[in-house]
Amino acid sequence: MSVRVENLAVDLGTFHLQNINLTLKEGDFFALMGPTGAGKSVLLEALVGLVPLISGEIFIDERKITNLAPEKRGISIVYQDYALFPHLTVLDNIRYGLRFNPFKRGEVAVDELISLLELGHLLKRYPATLSGGEQQRVALARALAVSPDILLLDEPLSALDPNFRQDLRAHLKTLHQASGATFLMVTHDFSEALSLAQRAAVMNQGVLEQVGAIEEIFCRPTTTMVADFVGMKNLFKVKFSGSTAQAAGLEIKVGKESRAQGYIAIRPEDLILSKEPLISSVQNSFAGSVVAIRSHGFFYEIDVAVNSLIFTAVITNHAFFDLEPTVGDGFFVSFKATAVHLL
Amino acid sequence: MRKESFLWFALGSSFIVLLFITVPLLRMVSAPTLSSLWETIRDPEVYRSIWLSLYTGISAALICFVFGTPLAYLLARSEFHGKKIVEAIVDLPIVIPHPVVGIALLGLVGKNFWLGRVMQELGVRIVGSPAGIIMVMTFVGLPFYLQAAKEGFASVSPRLEHVSRSLGASMFATFVGVTFPLAWRSILSGIIMCCARAISEFGAIVIIAYHPMIAPVLMFERFQSFGLRYSQPVAVWLIVVCLLLFLSLRLVGGGAQKVRSGRRAGSRV
Numbered sequence: 176m177s178v179r180v181e182n183l184a185v186d187l188g189t190f191h192l193q194n195i196n197l198t199l200k201e202g203d204f205f206a207l208m209g210p211t212g213a214g215k216s217v218l219l220e221a222l223v224g225l226v227p228l229i230s231g232e233i234f235i236d237e238r239k240i241t242n243l244a245p246e247k248r249g250i251s252i253v254y255q256d257y258a259l260f261p262h263l264t265v266l267d268n269i270r271y272g273l274r275f276n277p278f279k280r281g282e283v284a285v286d287e288l289i290s291l292l293e294l295g296h297l298l299k300r301y302p303a304t305l306s307g308g309e310q311q312r313v314a315l316a317r318a319l320a321v322s323p324d325i326l327l328l329d330e331p332l333s334a335l336d337p338n339f340r341q342d343l344r345a346h347l348k349t350l351h352q353a354s355g356a357t358f359l360m361v362t363h364d365f366s367e368a369l370s371l372a373q374r375a376a377v378m379n380q381g382v383l384e385q386v387g388a389i390e391e392i393f394c395r396p397t398t399t400m401v402a403d404f405v406g407m408k409n410l411f412k413v414k415f416s417g418s419t420a421q422a423a424g425l426e427i428k429v430g431k432e433s434r435a436q437g438y439i440a441i442r443p444e445d446l447i448l449s450k451e452p453l454i455s456s457v458q459n460s461f462a463g464s465v466v467a468i469r470s471h472g473f474f475y476e477i478d479v480a481v482n483s484l485i486f487t488a489v490i491t492n493h494a495f496f497d498l499e500p501t502v503g504d505g506f507f508v509s510f511k512a513t514a515v516h517l518l
Numbered sequence: 519m520r521k522e523s524f525l526w527f528a529l530g531s532s533f534i535v536l537l538f539i540t541v542p543l544l545r546m547v548s549a550p551t552l553s554s555l556w557e558t559i560r561d562p563e564v565y566r567s568i569w570l571s572l573y574t575g576i577s578a579a580l581i582c583f584v585f586g587t588p589l590a591y592l593l594a595r596s597e598f599h600g601k602k603i604v605e606a607i608v609d610l611p612i613v614i615p616h617p618v619v620g621i622a623l624l625g626l627v628g629k630n631f632w633l634g635r636v637m638q639e640l641g642v643r644i645v646g647s648p649a650g651i652i653m654v655m656t657f658v659g660l661p662f663y664l665q666a667a668k669e670g671f672a673s674v675s676p677r678l679e680h681v682s683r684s685l686g687a688s689m690f691a692t693f694v695g696v697t698f699p700l701a702w703r704s705i706l707s708g709i710i711m712c713c714a715r716a717i718s719e720f721g722a723i724v725i726i727a728y729h730p731m732i733a734p735v736l737m738f739e740r741f742q743s744f745g746l747r748y749s750q751p752v753a754v755w756l757i758v759v760c761l762l763l764f765l766s767l768r769l770v771g772g773g774a775q776k777v778r779s780g781r782r783a784g785s786r787v
Contacts, residue, residue: 223684245683252684258677262699271695275686321685 183231206372308339430512578655594671616721655716670704
């Protein structure tokens with residue numbers, strides 16, 4: 176189902192939200208990003224109906240739910256710390272919501288979730304005896320067992336060990352496709368957002384700085400805060416074949432093999448600009464032309480267009496005066512295969 | 519290696535404190551002979567008074583449980599103007615001298631006040647009756663129950679309640695299904711504390727109800743009329759019965775929880 180938030184404002188003293196306008200499309204996987212203390216979790220709790228609103232309206236499929244009790248909204252929430260009921264077994268945790276949601280598919284949904292999330296061997300255990308990854312899978316199963324229209328995820332992966340994180344990320348993707356629910360995930364990890372979400376918003380100090388498609392936020396930040404937050408420039412959508420990535424007619428060596436499609440990112444300081452091509456077996460070197468030059472005091476940012484890709488390089492003042500680039504000049508952009516981050 | 523002198527001081531004073539508590543009790547428990555204990559418990563006046571102490575104390579604890587639980591929950595969960603005042607009011611029964619409590623309650627239910635007269639008209643006897651004893655015990659026991667229950671509720675993460683609500687449970691269903699079971703150990707402790715406090719009350723009860731005699735009043739009377747040797751066995755019996763009661767409550771109420779989770783209920787944030 177779609178969600179629409181209009182002019183929402185919350186004041187909790189330490190946390191406040193202002194002028195929040197947001198639309199989630201049906202079946203969306205939406206990432207809500209921002210630094211710690213930005214108010215992301217408060218927005219989730221406002222959607223569930225757990226914090227009082229000063230103003231604003233919330234709609235689900237054009238049905239106003241602003242004044243509805245949390246239990247009547249059809250919105251499930253999964254917390255970072257899992258919040259499993261410690262006095263109930265895994266199975267009782269998962270089935271918890273069923274008695275309040277007497278729909279026919281309940282038991283079937285539970286069985287499906289248990290096999291999808293590989294929880295079959297844990298059903299009789301108590302949460303205190305589970306690993307972090309297992310607990311988070313139980314929390315997901317519990318939230319989805321009631322077939323919610325919308326699932327809110329509050330940093331679902333950040334408390335997990337890196338290897339569990341990969342695993343759960345894959346599970347999230349499967350669950351999103353299988354459940355058909357609209358997912359809203361809070362995260363501060365960009366690669367997480369990129370690999371899961373289609374659309375995203377960046378929040379800062381209780382205000383939404385930018386809302387849009389995830390690549391757009393990455394490539395075209397509209398405020399300096401978003402640009403800083405996003406950090407990594409040179410993000411390209413690519414097709415992989417073997418250990419090369421293809422984009423805009425370029426064959427970029429990435430050093431390792433990857434799945435069929437995805438993103439690559441290169442830090443601006445890892446790009447080398449030169450007037451002559453650099454010849455080396457591990458390096459990528461492409462001819463392009465300078466399209467923009469920005470001075471930042473101690474360093475310069477140079478945008479170089481190669482076919483339809485814009486590479487942004489950072490060079491020192493010293494290098495700048497050696498190269499003396501001007502807009503329109505031809506330059507080679509070079510970088511090592513190991514400097515390419517696969518997302 | 520030389521130990522810190524402060525450590526020796528701490529150990530020494532701890533020892534003194536423990537002795538100060540245990541020695542008088544041990545002395546009293548060991549004073550009566552077995553035959554005098556046996557004789558005492560066969561005395562109808564004694565076992566009637568112990569039974570009266572027990573059932574009025576348990577009734578008071580149950581009343582505190584029924585009426586105090588919602589207040590304890592509110593105090594643990596919500597912030598409101600005047601919360602500090604409410605908390606201070608709740609603690610009043612602890613700080614007020616016991617005879618003052620008796621006098622205050624007597625002023626309410628005695629013949630000199632309309633409430634007392636109305637109740638007398640209706641045939642409800644408070645003064646000099648078990649009902650009066652239960653009323654006093656509830657008054658003095660409430661703070662102990664409220665404090666323990668409040669702490670129990672506060673230790674349950676609000677996130678567990680939030681999740682429960684988002685899964686479709688109403689506020690009441692959440693309380694019954696999540697909050698209460700997780701706070702149960704503290705609640706049980708509160709019931710036991712409240713009950714113990716109620717059974718130990720003397721000063722307020724002698725004012726409202728000298729008769730029927732609860733065990734402490736009987737001890738006092740035997741001490742006054744016959745001396746120490748005649749009140750000690752009653753005291754021993756009261757201690758034994760109370761310890762058995764509280765022990766069995768702990769076993770019955772706490773055993774099931776222990777199996778389920780090793781650590782403290784859901785307080786992770």
